[in-house]
Amino acid sequence: MFDIFLSHAHQDEARARTLVKRLEGWGFTVYVDFKDAALSQLPDRALADRLVDRLRQCRLLVFAFSEASVNSRWMPWELGLAHGVIGRAVLWPFTQRALRAKAAQEYLHLYEALSPATAQVRLDALLGEARAAAVRPADLRAMQDLAGITANKAPEFGQPEVATEFMANGPMKLYLAWLDSLTSAWRPK
Template identity: 90%
Template structure:
């Protein structure tokens, strides 16, 4: 498990390498795609699945961006995936101009932008919360969504076929996956 997934544009690789060293010097474990050849291929379903797998191994996404990042088609997709998979993301603006570029990319206003003076302290706090949490924010939202969907479908549950199909497709699969995961976690090694 990594503390941080470091998202960056390839044009910013030198800055991202420097940031990675800084984060590691602060005691954080960092996943970054510098050496991951599989993540440098053209986007396809296998790549998306691999990226989701990598994100699941991380507690927080740090979206490191510059004005050059505004042209990246990959980074917003990565941020969106992280929002859905991890539920925790912060911005690391490389420059003051990047902060101005943020105004053009409205979706970035959803996330906290770290300040260089307080970044280490803020990351300590965020990652402390993440390590202590039993459930990721994204997973909690998914469970809440399932509860709302279930409530909305309740009038249709008078029909046994609808109730059976719904349970088999959603809650039952989720429950069985949870049980399987628990049994693997508790199995003696």
């Protein structure tokens, strides 16, 4: 799992390498194409499949753009994919001219542009939200327990007495199952 998928134009690789060092220095894990040796060997369809797979392993896409980004075949595709797959993307303008070039690409106005002064704090906040939204094993166990609680009663839910009994006891059973799933990791085996 990576914190960040870094999308950049190949002409900006030197800038992207500097950005990766900065992001990793802040403690973030970064997926970037030039660290994935297998990418250069793949035909377009397999390359696209690999990028989809890698993007699904990330919490946020950072769209690092410059004037060169306008000519990129992959960057708009990666941004659209991130919008649909992970729902979190931000812009990282490499230059002031990039911000002016942004005006020509209307779709970029949908996303927040980070400023160098606040980028680390904002990325921390966005990634914190992403981590909180992820389904954790304890939550998954609680959902499975809820399914077990409701499965036994599902055919009878139409009857008022069963619905009343579930509303009275079901939430407590769910809470206890959730609490048990949280504390089970600390119990001696």
